Amino acid sequence: MIDPDLSDLGALVAVAQARNFRAAAALRGVSASSLSEAIRRLETRVGVRLLNRTTRSVTPTEAGVQLLERLTPALGDIAGALDALNRFRDSPTGTLKLNVPTIAAQRILSPIINRFLAAHPGITLEISATDSFIDVLAAGFDAGIRYDESIERDMIAIPIGPRTQRFVVGAAPSYLAEHGIPEHPHDLVNHACIRHRFASGVIPSWEFERDGKTIKITPKGPLIASTAELGVGAAVAGLGLIHIFEEYLSDAFQSGDLVPVLTEWWQSFTGPRLYYPSRTHMPVPLRAFVDFIKSPAERAAQEHLTPLHPSSRCAMTRLP
Structure with a gap:
């Protein structure tokens, strides 16, 4: 009779879902070596290889796929049943x-x-x-x-959280004094703009709306920042205009370090x-x-x- 340990079965599901021992280990709060040992122990008990391992990926074998199809919902039911005991606590x-x-x-x-x-x-x-x-x-x-x-x-x-948020435009008074205040989103092509790059690699365009008309701008500027703090700091230093969540600029607006720009073009979205x-x-x-x-x-x-x-x-x- 095959009698694998429940924790070893859980390790199989975690590694199969993450397709990576290190990622699965990080999610479970254990070492990658302990997960690898759990999989080896499980495969020895069942007498069948369950995962194909290479230096780049981990994928279930045909036997592993069949086991996971039945095992994953079963373990979910067990976890749910144990978690339901919480209802009897104060x-x-x-x-x-x-x-x-x-x-x-x-x-x-x-x-x-x-x-x-x-x-x-x-x-x-x-x-x-x-x-x-x-x-x-x-x-x-x-x-x-x-x-x-x-x-x-x-x-x-x-x-x-908030039911609506803003993506606003701001600039330092010193920048606006030297370069002028843009009156229309199209004016931004003649200004220095501080942009943001998301972790995905995307540098979003700047989008505006007024009276049902939407305008997208692809600005240029001296800085592409991967963090909001870098971008806001550059804007406060007078390096250009910034287009970002209002939550990041509220303190600077209140202190006067930055001035709201193109407010009539700000667009509304749900939170x-x-x-x-x-x-x-x-x-x-x-x-x-x-x-x-x-x-x-x-x-x-x-x-x-x-x-x-x-x-x-x-x-x-x-x-x-």
Whole structure:
């Protein structure tokens, strides 16, 4: 009779989903060598090779594919059954893993998660910030935060954080005094512009809208930054105009280090959403987070996150 260890079976699923021992080890919080040993131990017990390993990739064999097709949902049911025991505790426990955009991690989530963790001291929240699109479930996350056009249609999505955001344009007074104030988005082609490159390699165009007319600009400038902080610092130093989430410029606008530009062209978009699969057995930490986000008191707190300039059109660009 074949009697493999349950943890070894879990190791097989993790490696097969990640297609990489190191990535699977990072998600499980163990060493790659321990996972490799678990797979060798499992293959010895069943007497069949389950994974093909090369220096570049790890893929299931035909036998591995057949085992995984039945094993993955079975392990999910076991995890769900064990996690359901949380309902008999005074306070839910466990770890909740979220994959979120950088802007959410840096400027939106802090007050929300502070309130959530204060209400649920038994839960550990693990947040990974990235602007690259990934399969969050295959990568080992319980849920993700993205914007509407980035969310798979088979996912459940609920608003989290501000209901609208802006992608605004600002420049230092010294820059505008020397180069003039652009009156129309087309004027930006004659200005120095500080651009951003996402981790995916995409350098987004600058998009504006007014009276139903949309204009996209591909600007030029002295700096392409991979972080918001670098770009904002360059703008404050007078190197050019910057087009970025308002949350990154609100302090500089209030202090006068930067001046809002082209405000009548700012475009409105809906805010981010928490998304997760429709599961029969939702992990208790995720259920607690969803219930918290949907609670009337928390919705009211998030809806008070209003833009800096309420009279202007709101704006936010999509992540690439």
